[in-house]
Amino acid sequence: MKAPAFGYERAHSVEEALLFYASGDEDAKYLAGGQSLGPLLNLRLARPSMLIDVRSIDELRECTQTPDGLVIGAGVTHAAIEDGAVPGPVGAFLAVIAHGIAYRAVRNRGTLGGSLAHADPAADWVSTMALLDAQLDVRGVTGERQVPAESLVEGPLATKLAPDELVVSVRLPGWSAAARFSYYKFNRKPGEFADAIAGFAYDPERGVCRAVIGATDGAPAVIADALELLAAAEASEAAVTAAGFEPGSFEHHVHAVALRRARDRLIAR
């Protein structure tokens, strides 16, 4: 099908994007890579009055190491992350995950911020950023705030973000050089959305061990203290049950297997 009619403005700064939003109506939407919005428009599941294109905002494409961690611009593409745009061990972990998102032609345009704002519970960044304890820097018409990645998603394609709020960057805490990460995505064909996601992030130096169970019905389930889970593979089933999956169901099984495999991968590192 073809997209419905809408207006279009190109913003060159965050301020300009917010100004376009403020001067339009509430059915305006931001456009980043269009790799999730495009299908929704072509299927006429989204009918925005206007698209505010944020691809030309340089600030959204910056990626910096700070004393406290990393700040990745919301407009950084999956392909840039795959190719190593994010420095350090966390960057290497993110590169592997980026490689597993969709296909190169989609990764060349799709962005980190667009993926988080779109909030498909099966999206890779939704789970990954919750696992890594990231914060979203968000700016709206009336001010700015931070939203923890862990509590961003409220349901399928629903977030805590107000319609005017633009994700500017994603802030990651400083994981030490000793930190290890693992990720397991279960899908039937490379590049498809996940049937199940699981990951571990273990930083012995900071005493942090987190795990995530993703591709749920809504927000990813974060296990903030996952040392016990790391110690005993048998704890996986109970963790998946606690994440809301019905024991005995197919979904419970694939998520438990994903969690065990993510655990194996962390131990193998």
Add this chain to the structure above:
Amino acid sequence: MKPLHFTVNGKAVVTRVAPRTHLADLLREELRLTGTNLGCEHGVCGACTLEVDGAPARSCLTLAITCEGAKVRTIEGFDDDPVMAALREAFSEHHALQCGYCTPGMLVTARDIVIRLPQADEARIREELAGNLCRCTGYVGIVRAIASVIAARNSAAGGR
């Protein structure tokens, strides 16, 4: 309708476009470049894959209006490209096409694999091709064709 200035296959194009028009429709319907095919129009099949600013993109998920100032290259724009010439030859030799519907997108993706991943083995080629569906060939010939071009380039580079 909004003004749009961009480059298609090296030629400057100035036109007006409705924001809802995706790049493939503009190329096919207005510029009459029908080499770009449309299958699913939601990013899955890869038939519409072309190059925007040197990188493969889905033209069904790229609004034409977002291409202001961009350099677009469609399958019609690779006549003088040596890598594409080698791929065309190899596709023909290895029976990598039948009806040809997937072929323009397949070739653009193949060229990206050859240039970006000179070490790609069969498994990697197959993984990279996951976003381009072919209903005819079963992929065996396509994978062989791409592998043969990579091998020829590597031995040419090694022999220099």
